[in-house]
Amino acid sequence: MRKITYREALREALREEMQRDPTVFLLGEDIGRYWGGAFKVTEGLAEEFGDERVRDTPISESAIIGAAVGAAITGMRPVAEIMFGDLTALAVDQIANQAAKIRYMFGGQAKVPLVIRTPFGAGVNIAAHHSQSLEAWYMHIPGLYVAVPSTPYDAKGLLKTAIRNDNPVFFCEHKLLYPIEGEVPEEEYTVPLGVADVKREGEDVTVVAALYMVHKALEAAEKLETEGISVEVVDPRTLTPLDKQIIIKSVKKTGRLVVVSEDCKTAGVSAEIAAVVAEEAIDYLDAPIKRVAEPDTPIPFSPPLEQYVIPNEKSIIKAVREVV
């Protein structure tokens, strides 16, 4: 099968959905012909679809999402890009109080078919305002779906699904994933929301990880195999809806759970997944649940400081050894 990058996979999803449905349009800061998106995801799309449908905006995150909300409830399918996940903080009212609640508050009268794409994640030395992972904020808001694709295949399939979905989808990307290559079929496919994917089968320990951490978990699993420890890596692919069944099924098989997440440990993604397993499958556990997450600090700038706080292969291996 052909291999393309995560970035190209996202771009293909946008292109195909824009070709398929004239109500799909993109908006965001510098996504158009002059820049092509800060991470070049939308490069070339303005030339192909025009400046009206690939719309550069002022630096106004709140109004970008507001524009998407207003357009979505009146018949369009906007895909908004927020240049860095940290900057979604500027638009939280529009995301959490407006986009997510309009359908409910108005008794189901409206559909809000919009997608918010944004990159999270640390590891490129751009410090506290451009490196956070805030997926958990948005998991906490009923009315939103939260996608966290880790591979080009999942990125394309999930983005197509997100665009076709009638609800607001908060679509998390990761800076370090954009250049990663993976197999993506030429033919049409989609990936459903709420279906986890076992990225590696194993017998001894279940490691749940999303986005970039899937790759760190797979590297750790590779190393642990040489020590005779068989690790199963489960990628939820979407955090809302969360595929509890596949996670629990894996835990029932292995009896051990390590949750890896590139966000702060307190009230983070790992806390929710650990709680689900503790609540619904504790009898199957042969060891305490371990969480590998960031300490409760902002992301520091200097490379040794930054590397210290991000979960990595070593911290995952250490956690797995502790539960086996």
Added chain:
Amino acid sequence: MYRKMFEIRSFEEKVFELYAQNMVPGTIHLYAGEEAVAVGVCSNLRKDDYITSTHRGHGHCIAKGADPKRIMAEILGKKTGYCKGKGGSMHIADFKVGMLGATAVVGAGIPIAMGAGLSIKLRGTDQVVACFFGEGASNQGTFHEGINMAAIWKLPVIFVCENNLYAMGTRQSRVMLIENIADRAASYGIPGVTVDGNDVLAVYEAAREVVERARKGEGPTLIECKTYRHKGHSRVDPAKYRPKEEVEEWLRKDPIKRLREKLLQTNVLAEEEIQRVEGEVSAEIEEAVKFAVESPYPAPEEALEDVYA
């Protein structure tokens, strides 16, 4: 227009009555005194045009053609309300008449109205959007972001600032150094107009012009309507922060009283005709109250529905 204004006033008086009888859960923000704004603007709109509204939104709903029965039912938390009891007084919407909903976050409707305008532009129709908000909202960042975006993209949005002088208890002069909100339009390169918001004919005329302008694709306008709320900010507010003389002066400028006098003076309508209209409207509002009171509450477990489409 007189009928609509009288309808809003009668409706709000009933809401206040029901509230006093402990029949309204939560809070209420009454539109009484500001009727000329919603009616003057919405009388220029077609059914397929849109509006966005605020926590003080009952008047906007009625002016855009929503059914008072279902508004009242929503205010009482009933299943037959527009939002099946999930929204209440501050969150009424009727998408069938283009009422895109009331948001209770001050200023949050401005970017959403702009987005509806963007949708109109992309779909290539000649609809327009009227976006209602108070002078307090003009201090929010969303005002700046939303109006600027509408301006640069020439979107068909009419930004209607209902300047009732007070943001809750905060007088305008304490939180901005300008007198006219419409002056802010200049910084976005769009027209700004200030009108007497208690004169429905003045509002109507001003709105007619800018609605036309928007419909022709010439872009947004900021209209400021100077008005006054007859009651306090919300249910618990006796509005002691407003000088007595000021309140009295504005009560003399009551938009409904003014229009009534004008209709009589100019012989447009005779006293009997006006009374007939008033009688009809009062009966209709009684009907709405009856419908709302007699309607059932939603089943508790309906709380779990409508989160996702």
